[in-house]
Amino acid sequence: MRLFHAPGSPYARITRMAVIELGLEDRVAVEEATLRDPASVLLPFNPVGRVPSLVLDDGSTITETTPVLMVLDSLVAPERRLLPGPDAPRALAAYGRVLGMLDGIAVWNRELRRPVHERSPGVIALEAVRAARVADALDAEVAAGGFATMDAALLALISALGYCARRHTAFDWREGRPALAALFDAAQARPSVARTVPPAGMGGTAPPVR
The missing domain is CATH 1.20.1050.10 (Glutathione S-transferase Yfyf (Class Pi); Chain A, domain 2)
Structure with a gap:
């Protein structure tokens, strides 16, 4: 599987940290993509052009934070999953x-x-x-x-x-x-936090890319 992200996206960072916390780095390749770019490597997989985008082995692409977390959780034992359910x-x-x-x-x-x-x-x-x-x-x-x-x-x-x-x-x-x-x-x-620190924004603000 391939997880596309942008370093400045707080939404994608959640899923990047999840990959590390769940011990899935050997199963999920984390790849950077440019956004708002007609030549972005992401667009052939996700025409919406937003991150996070998780490309599954069958070619399906899951986008938006919570659905991506659902797929990542499905790869581990129930007691290790990160998304809380209705019982919590x-x-x-x-x-x-x-x-x-x-x-x-x-x-x-x-x-x-x-x-x-x-x-x-x-x-x-x-x-x-x-x-x-x-x-x-x-x-x-x-x-x-x-x-x-x-x-x-x-x-x-x-x-x-x-x-x-x-x-x-x-x-x-x-x-x-x-x-x-x-x-x-x-x-x-x-480690999941330290390894995913976003770059500083120019002038104190930067658009919250997704």
């Missing part, structure tokens, strides 16, 4: 909250990349408030013992915070959120 509603809810925060940050960042006269102050304000509100809730959850298990929710959280730390510095998620900061800092020693 709190973990499933946490995963959804983090993805929701990341989607909002992506919209916020995209607005900041526009020329000043084309930006929507209303959209920027909405997404800034949303991101802060979700981050506050996540900090409280971490302080209460949440995100203590290596699963998809934790990988998504580390990826989202790492994206903000290096490519969307307009959001100072550390301010007033000590539990979230401590969790993020402790995770940096994990």
Whole structure:
């Protein structure tokens, strides 16, 4: 199998970390692809042109983070799987909250990349408030013992915070959120995290490629 990614994509980073955490590096070749490029190596496999894209041995291409994680999970024993199921509603809810925060940050960042006269102050304000509100809730959850298990929710959280730390510095998620900061800092020693650190964004922001 082949997993296409872009180094700056927080969505693809979740799946790249999953490959490492699940011990699938000998079964899944991780390959970089250019995006928004008519000559991209990705397009023959996925005309949508987004990452992550997982090309299966039969030629099928799975795209978007959660479906890719579903396939990766299917390759390991049930007790090692990362995606929480309906029997773990709190973990499933946490995963959804983090993805929701990341989607909002992506919209916020995209607005900041526009020329000043084309930006929507209303959209920027909405997404800034949303991101802060979700981050506050996540900090409280971490302080209460949440995100203590290596699963998809934790990988998504580390990826989202790492994206903000290096490519969307307009959001100072550390301010007033000590539990979230401590969790993020402790995770940096994990091989899956250390080996997938995104490049820094020029000027403090970079588009959240998918």
